[in-house]
Amino acid sequence: MQDLQEKLISGFQTVETALNGQAQTPIHVIRKQALKRFAELGFPTIRHEEWKYTNLMSVVKQDYVLGLQTAPNLTKTDIEPFLMPDVEANVLVFVNGTYSADLSTIISDKGVEVMPLSEAFKKKTATVEKHFAQYAAWQNDAMLALNTAFALNGAYIEVAKGAVIEEPFHLLYVNDSRKQSTFAPARNLVIVGANAEATIVESVHTLVSGANVGLTNLVSELVLADNAKLSHYKVQNDVEQSHFVGAIHAHQEATSVLNTVVVTLSGGVVRNNLNAVLAGKAADTHFYGLYLVNGKTLVDNHTLADHAVAHCTSNELYKGIMDDKATGVFNGKIMVRPDAQKTLAYQSNRNILLSPNATVNTKPQLEIFADDVKCSHGCTSGQLDDESLFYLRARGLDKEQARALLLYAFAGEITEKIELEPLRERLESIIAERLHQELL
Amino acid sequence: MLTITNLQASVEGKEILKGINLTIGKGEIHAIMGPNGSGKSTLASVLAGREDYEITGGSVNFDGHDLLEMSPEERAREGVFLAFQYPVEVPGVSNTNFLKAAVNEVRKHRGLDPMEPKAFLNMMREKMALVEMDQAMVSRSVNEGFSGGEKKRNEIFQMAMLEPKLSILDETDSGLDIDALKIVANGVNKLRSKETSTIVITHYQRLLDYIVPDFVHVLYKGRIVKSGGKELALELEAKGYDWVKELALEEAGV
Numbered sequence: 001m002q003d004l005q006e007k008l009i010s011g012f013q014t015v016e017t018a019l020n021g022q023a024q025t026p027i028h029v030i031r032k033q034a035l036k037r038f039a040e041l042g043f044p045t046i047r048h049e050e051w052k053y054t055n056l057m058s059v060v061k062q063d064y065v066l067g068l069q070t071a072p073n074l075t076k077t078d079i080e081p082f083l084m085p086d087v088e089a090n091v092l093v094f095v096n097g098t099y100s101a102d103l104s105t106i107i108s109d110k111g112v113e114v115m116p117l118s119e120a121f122k123k124k125t126a127t128v129e130k131h132f133a134q135y136a137a138w139q140n141d142a143m144l145a146l147n148t149a150f151a152l153n154g155a156y157i158e159v160a161k162g163a164v165i166e167e168p169f170h171l172l173y174v175n176d177s178r179k180q181s182t183f184a185p186a187r188n189l190v191i192v193g194a195n196a197e198a199t200i201v202e203s204v205h206t207l208v209s210g211a212n213v214g215l216t217n218l219v220s221e222l223v224l225a226d227n228a229k230l231s232h233y234k235v236q237n238d239v240e241q242s243h244f245v246g247a248i249h250a251h252q253e254a255t256s257v258l259n260t261v262v263v264t265l266s267g268g269v270v271r272n273n274l275n276a277v278l279a280g281k282a283a284d285t286h287f288y289g290l291y292l293v294n295g296k297t298l299v300d301n302h303t304l305a306d307h308a309v310a311h312c313t314s315n316e317l318y319k320g321i322m323d324d325k326a327t328g329v330f331n332g333k334i335m336v337r338p339d340a341q342k343t344l345a346y347q348s349n350r351n352i353l354l355s356p357n358a359t360v361n362t363k364p365q366l367e368i369f370a371d372d373v374k375c376s377h378g379c380t381s382g383q384l385d386d387e388s389l390f391y392l393r394a395r396g397l398d399k400e401q402a403r404a405l406l407l408y409a410f411a412g413e414i415t416e417k418i419e420l421e422p423l424r425e426r427l428e429s430i431i432a433e434r435l436h437q438e439l440l
Numbered sequence: 441m442l443t444i445t446n447l448q449a450s451v452e453g454k455e456i457l458k459g460i461n462l463t464i465g466k467g468e469i470h471a472i473m474g475p476n477g478s479g480k481s482t483l484a485s486v487l488a489g490r491e492d493y494e495i496t497g498g499s500v501n502f503d504g505h506d507l508l509e510m511s512p513e514e515r516a517r518e519g520v521f522l523a524f525q526y527p528v529e530v531p532g533v534s535n536t537n538f539l540k541a542a543v544n545e546v547r548k549h550r551g552l553d554p555m556e557p558k559a560f561l562n563m564m565r566e567k568m569a570l571v572e573m574d575q576a577m578v579s580r581s582v583n584e585g586f587s588g589g590e591k592k593r594n595e596i597f598q599m600a601m602l603e604p605k606l607s608i609l610d611e612t613d614s615g616l617d618i619d620a621l622k623i624v625a626n627g628v629n630k631l632r633s634k635e636t637s638t639i640v641i642t643h644y645q646r647l648l649d650y651i652v653p654d655f656v657h658v659l660y661k662g663r664i665v666k667s668g669g670k671e672l673a674l675e676l677e678a679k680g681y682d683w684v685k686e687l688a689l690e691e692a693g694v
Contacts (some may be wrong), residue, residue, distance in 0.1 A: 387528050390490055390512060391530065393512040394488050394489070394512050394521075395542040395598060395602065396549070397513060398545070405541070408532070409532025
């Protein structure tokens with residue numbers, strides 16, 4: 001069996017020949033450089049500080065095919081369970097990394113240009129070249145370099161100045177690994193114009209059979225112009241035979257507001273990087289995360305709030321509930337650069353371990369190079385509070401009910417940050433059901 | 441209603457209750473007073489089923505049941521209510537949802553169907569008035585961000601909702617100003633009936649001006665050293681706890 005790194009490098013040549021006229025474009029030059037860098041770096045190992053607790057070796061040693069070279073035929077019925085019911089949304093569906101026009105539905109027609117990235121390379125060349133790979137710095141990040149090399153498709157969303165798009169954009173990625181284990185890359189570019197507003201939901205769904213597994217590598221670059229507002233919700237409720245390595249790289253101009261919520265409920269190995277550069281005065285970023293996992297699921301969240309200029313705010317809260325042999329990893333970094341006076345940066349990571357075999361590794365990192373700032377961080381890991389449990393039981397609730405109620409409330413502090421109501425309600429009902437089942 | 445016989449309990453190997461005997465009849469209010477560290481709150485906790493205490497001897501009979509054999513939730517469903525000295529904040533759980541769950545558990549135990557939403561809301565409104573709670577307080581998370589007085593009022597509100605047979609008020613007066621104290625006492629008095637009993641645990645006589653007990657017991661070093669009528673509280677107020685300590689020494693024959 002050829003190893004995945006070699007297989008991807010040779011797969012790149014095949015994909016490249018299919019690009020025809022585009023092989024000489026500046027974008028493709030970046031892809032080639034990124035591939036070369038990926039070849040040099042190789043897949044990260046636990047010797048790499050950023051991957052200390054997340055071992056990708058068992059993930060990458062599977063016999064994957066490159067998704068871009070497969071052509072699965074899915075129907076609307078296949079993707080029906082992955083859609084958000086009761087939401088009028090733009091739905092962009094990607095199957096193994098390739099856009100499916102048949103399965104997608106675009107309803108917003110004013111104030112926004114939505115298309116697959118493959119099309120944007122041709123139709124929106126100048127804008128794409130201005131932003132693509134400008135925020136997601138791949139030079140020292142093997143997985144990002146890999147994603148950049150295979151950045152052939154994904155979503156392109158450009159919201160016009162002042163436009164408020166009511167309908168959310170649901171970016172839905174299906175990894176169809178039923179025939180063979182599949183590596184599916186995808187790359188999004190989202191540009192929100194000045195004073196514009198939009199909401200994005202990202203979800204990955206893996207289809208498997210037998211011993212197959214799916215690996216999805218998804219990166220989004222989010223650009224927020226002055227005073228733009230973007231809500232980004234990432235929902236991870238995939239099968240245990242799925243692995244995910246992804247990143248969000250946001251660039252925020254003055255007084256823009258980014259609200260991100262990452263909810264992980266199941267999966268195999270799940271790695272989320274989330275970086276926001278606060279590049280314009282008084283930009284505001286919110287990172288919220290919930291990982292409620294059991295079995296052998298590993299969830300690794302690495303975040304970076306990068307305060308580049310003065311008067312910006314970052315507010316981060318990640319909460320975890322781990323049962324069975326699940327593992328949580330949280331690494332939250334706050335960077336305050338020398339010009340970033342009057343920064344307000346808060347970070348908190350709270351974990352509840354329900355089983356003696358569950359683990360969490362949490363590490364806050366503060367790098368502060370300005371002197372007039374307010375930064376705080378804190379993390380806790382433990383069991384449910386006995387005093388609270390006793391209080392609820394003393395009112396007649398049994399132990400399991402009391403536990404479920406407290407855990408539900410613990411998780412609720414994150415889900416309540418989801419402003420898209422049908423999505424929030426759906427997640428809350430999944431969580432309620434999960435807690436109920438697990439605790440009885 | 442409640443018969444405590446030679447109850448002994450310890451925590452982390454240290455004996456706190458050294459043989460309590462106490463009988464509480466239907467419709468009675470008993471006050472338990474005593475200096476700090478005498479075991480008052482331990483007695484309340486043991487009766488409610490807190491698991492930090494080890495029962496080393498004695499028995500407690502509640503309405504024909506062996507109370508010590510029951511889990512905290514079973515005791516609550518059978519009609520034992522502890523108003524906590526330090527009510528716990530439960531962020532993310534609204535008072536309303538919490539009470540709905542609790543009330544329905546108690547009803548289930550009594551063989552009753554869950555309350556209709558409308559009937560439940562009417563009941564809430566009626567009981568809120570007892571302790572002068574407003575809708576905003578009830579909609580908030582349980583005790584979260586409540587002042588000391590609000591927390592104690594919320595305890596009495598929960599008590600009113602759950603309609604217990606035996607209520608144990610553990611230093612409900614601590615940290616209350618006089619207005620809050622009156623509201624709380626007034627709530628307790630309105631809930632008083634011939635069928636229910638109350639244990640009022642307090643350090644000070646003040647609360648007993650408003651909740652008038654039928655009996656007063658003085659707890660010292662894990663034993664009841666003196667029992668009497670409501671006038672005993674006044675005597676304690678006048679003479680102080682040193683008098684009790686002397687009594688205890690005399691009893692021990694020193």
